[in-house]
Amino acid sequence: MLKWNDVIRYASQGNPKPDRRVEKSEEEWERILSPEEFRITRQKGTERAYSSELCNLFEPGKYACICCDTLLFDSLEKFQSGTGWPSFTQPIKENAVAYHKDVSYGMYRIEANCNTCDAHLGHVFQDGPMPSGLRYCINAVSLKKVKDDSLKATFGGGCFWCTEAIFQELKGVIKVESGYSGGKVEHPTYREVTTGTTGHAEVIDVTYNPSEITFEDLLKIHLSTHNPTTPNRQGADRGSQYRSVIFYRTEEEKEIALKVISELQPSFDDMIVTEVAMFEHFYKAEDYHQNYYKSNPNGGYCQGVINPKLEKFRKLYKEKLVK
Numbered sequence: 001m002l003k004w005n006d007v008i009r010y011a012s013q014g015n016p017k018p019d020r021r022v023e024k025s026e027e028e029w030e031r032i033l034s035p036e037e038f039r040i041t042r043q044k045g046t047e048r049a050y051s052s053e054l055c056n057l058f059e060p061g062k063y064a065c066i067c068c069d070t071l072l073f074d075s076l077e078k079f080q081s082g083t084g085w086p087s088f089t090q091p092i093k094e095n096a097v098a099y100h101k102d103v104s105y106g107m108y109r110i111e112a113n114c115n116t117c118d119a120h121l122g123h124v125f126q127d128g129p130m131p132s133g134l135r136y137c138i139n140a141v142s143l144k145k146v147k148d149d150s151l152k153a154t155f156g157g158g159c160f161w162c163t164e165a166i167f168q169e170l171k172g173v174i175k176v177e178s179g180y181s182g183g184k185v186e187h188p189t190y191r192e193v194t195t196g197t198t199g200h201a202e203v204i205d206v207t208y209n210p211s212e213i214t215f216e217d218l219l220k221i222h223l224s225t226h227n228p229t230t231p232n233r234q235g236a237d238r239g240s241q242y243r244s245v246i247f248y249r250t251e252e253e254k255e256i257a258l259k260v261i262s263e264l265q266p267s268f269d270d271m272i273v274t275e276v277a278m279f280e281h282f283y284k285a286e287d288y289h290q291n292y293y294k295s296n297p298n299g300g301y302c303q304g305v306i307n308p309k310l311e312k313f314r315k316l317y318k319e320k321l322v323k
């Protein structure tokens, strides 16, 4: 989750790389966009407060850039700010939005742009609701509501700090959350899961765009970036919470999981012990477990355990990474 210090850091030291870039001349944008869309997105305009019904729209869905269709926000992060502009607490993905210092009109503000095409969206302020404390104040004209065709995949392969770091780097992956699944205890805490008695495994819940990456791709990457042959154990981490597991949501996904396991078996000396189980529920882990690798790059576990895994993964799947 991005917080104010991340926003400031991006605005002063440079923004994260977008998944792709869309670049057009001003004349081309002018041809494609309506005059109002052009004024706001390409000339840093601001729409009149309360001018859009989008302010009061909270039904589920996602919002994309009006210029380049890149997904920017999820309605789950939308809130009623009372300002007259659609307001969000987080972008859909860390690299979706770019930040720049804006000192126009005698104010010191952080401008929010589409990181893919540089469209002006609005500004970010630090007076939003917790836990992020951010308020993305966005022109409704810069956004369009889109049909949500993303899918979810949930699997475990040892400590979720590792698996999360790997899947965050893949093209077509919209979001990765760390959490617990496969057990019987409702709303488990990390401490409870650590005891190994809740039945839960440490897992990641991946939201992905199936037209860019498939369930089969995700499983192949999963099985080749952890050791699926050690029961209830991943390296030095021992306990059933570290078991290798794939959760399926449909019969088709179950078949794909079994097929991928049998296809990859010959590349292992030992038998693959990955559990294939029906998905029941995902419990998101505590905030300090989210985005762990990126938040603690110099930590001992990140340097000693995650870095070597990431290096191996980046070599293996070069063409599938976010550029």
Ligand SMILES: [Zn+2]
Pocket (backbone or CB within 6 Å): 065, 066, 067, 068, 069, 070, 114, 115, 116, 117, 118, 119
């Ligand atoms: Zn854009």
